[in-house]
Amino acid sequence: MKLQKKKKPSPAISTSSLPDIVFMLLFFFMVTTVMRQTELKVKVVVPQATEIQKLEKKSLVSYIYIGAPSDNYKSKFGTAPRIQLNDAFATPNQVPEFIEKERAARLEQEVPLLTTSIKADRDAKMGIVTDVKQELRKVNALKLNYSSSKRSEVY
């Protein structure tokens, strides 16, 4: 039998919709991107935990970073963990001022909902964290969140 068909050249795949697809992806990423407002000057690897909750309103969160200064700042600030508020290294007694500023930037009715998120490195010591906690208590910023990442295995 002579059923062998002549080999058809495979039709070229239309790429005319490629830009549309790419644009769609592009818009997705553009919308979801949150540009970092602050440059991290400390190295932070947050601890892992299982019982974690999501922080709901990102606009109502103020961040306090605690960790060893990153490589660029090592020579100047040493390797002991330090506190970073906004863009600068800070000492614990600057925390109340920072919280007041954060509060002033929000609407009055939002102030009680403000949460402080402590992003501390897992190798940091509790001493510095405790200092921050005490300062937060002084200014009545009691809602606190210890930033941590998800751990799957349970003890």
Next chain:
Amino acid sequence: MPRKQGRGTPEVNAGSMADIAFLLLIFFLVTTTIDTDKGIAIRLPPMPEPNQPENNIKLKERNVLKVLVNAADQLLVDGKPMSIKELKKTTKDFIDNPSQDPTKAESPMKAVISLKNDRGTSYNLYIQVHNELKAAYNELREAKAQGEFGRAFDKLTESQQNEIKDYYRQVISEAEPEDIGGGN
């Protein structure tokens, strides 16, 4: 002047559009950090008023589970050294006290966990301890939800949830910081 006929605007070549879009896409892909803002939520106790008399509410010894963490990241739970792996089970046992042990809490409502750490304790261990204590409460609440309402805790109505939350009230009292020693 003679005009050429039939020459509309020439079509813009859209062939490089995909390339441009790709370029932008890659830029956003690289700069995006999908921030995972998750963590252990706690509520700090308010600062005691300076002129307020110290209120030493006496709690019965058996109702308090004392968790001490020293600077070498060792745990002492009610006077006994313990590894972090056992903490959850011990805590659950302490709160629920199914065997009516006279050294454990009278009832879950009266149970208080007292946590004290040194300034030299690592932050990681501190979080792990908090995590285990929270896990103990969450598991107990989940078990009660299943036993009483036959549904998962987060599927219950708010009043049912509050009922369980009142029963297993999470009371973690953190001691005022002080140096308990053991290196820095």
